[in-house]
Amino acid sequence: MNIRKLALAVLLLSFAFNAYASIKTLRMHVGAVKTLSVGEVIRVAVGQEQILGTSILENGELLLIPKAPGNTDLHVWKRGERKLTYRVTVTAANMSTQLRTIKSVLSSFNNVSVRELNGLIILEGKIPPRKQDLYDQVIAAFPGIISLVEPEEVVIKDMIKFQVQVLEVNKNYTKQLGINWDKTIDGPAIAHVDNFNPNGVFVLGREGNPFEELYEDGILNATSSRGLTYTGIMTTMNSMINLLREDGVVRTLAEPSLSTRSGEVASFHSGGEYPIAILNEFGQPVVQMQDYGVILDIEPLSDENGNIVSKISAELSTIDFSTIVNDVPGILKRNTESVVNMKSGETIAISGLLQSSDSKAIERLPILGEIPILGELFTSRNFVENRSELIILVTPTIVKPNAEIPEKLLRHMESLRELQKTNPIEDELLE
DSSP, X not given: OHHHHHHHHHHXXXXXXXXXXXXXXXXXXXXXXXXXXXXXEEEEEESOXXXXXXXXXXXXXXXXXXXXXXXXXXXXEETTTEEEEEEEXXXXXXXXXXXXXXXXXXXXXXXXXXXXXXXXXXXXXXXXXXXXXXXXXXXXXXXXXXXXXXEOOOOOOOEEEXXXXXEEEEXXXXXXXXXXXXXXXXXXEEEEEOTTOOOSSEEOOOTTOTTHHHHHTTSOOOEEXXXXXXXXXXXXXXHHHHHHHHTTSXXXXXXXXXXXXXXXXXXXXEEEEEEEEEEOTXXXXXXXXXXXXXXXXXXXXXXXXXXXXXXXXXXXXXXXXXXXXXXXXXXXXXXXEEEXXXXXXXXXXXXXXXXXXXXXXXXXXXXXXXXXXXXXHHTOHHHHTTSEEXXXXXXXXXXXXXXSHHHHHHHHHHHHHHHHHHXXXXXXXXX
């Protein structure tokens, strides 16, 4: 008895397996047709006729006509009542072509990904609110797409302002600015500027100074060697530069002011663009513009404690006609790149990008003399005779909305004016 039951179970399973194995899968897309050569067809049945249409041709072949995206079953009876079963999946269009088209159209949306799943095109990712209307217009042209894209949350980040000073400094006075260079480093270098480095002009505030509270709040940084306290929004570094400029040992070549969000890049370019002919991927000549001159890129990242991590890249490049390949001149570059940690208001100095020997290039290429910074530097006798050097100072300041610093400054300035009545101070120091 048990043997009979077991044999019956095996027989039923074999029938079920054969029935499942006889189901074939077909994939089609709307707009395409397909013929099945299965022999003489007697009868056809479609599970969902709104998805798939059929027609029996005179030669006995079966013509399949996709109507709409979806899934349906197709049953075909041949002579002798033999039945064939198909599982048909109809997509909106040729999937690979549509995927390429959609990816190309959405290429400007960097955070949106496109993928195919079981005949469906799915979009995922985030987009900024300012691009929402454009995104809606794009996907409206592709019906049947499943969009899981969400609007990107707007994160308010700190704004960071960079005060950049491009200076020609007499080499004998670089330490007066508080710059301590590593003597073992050749070529371009980055150093930290110490505002509290004692020198012959400014010294640290003395104990018992009536402005001691201002030192604690960071408003005052130093006291002059003559006993007068320096105050104001400008830092001691700027005051030092102003005094050395009056003595003729510092010359300001440029003072750009840059601003960017934390995590974004701020750029400064003083120079020009030179057209260079290159071959594209198809072997056709195209013109590409090559930047040259003084190029400064800064990518800062700040935290809530006022710390700033900055990736600083400085480059000085000139057109080099001594190296020509296929009538295209080369580009002579000198650059430095570093990641530095600093506080808001501290200063980083960059030097070594340009040497006095480079001044000979202006004789071979007069166009360099027209660059605002390089032109002025190459006409300096001190620089040509190697008595001065090019130094770039970068001072970042975190700018927060509704900052309390201006109010604190106003309070301290008012206190200074009250103290001036009993301790006269030169008026220009309070302006």
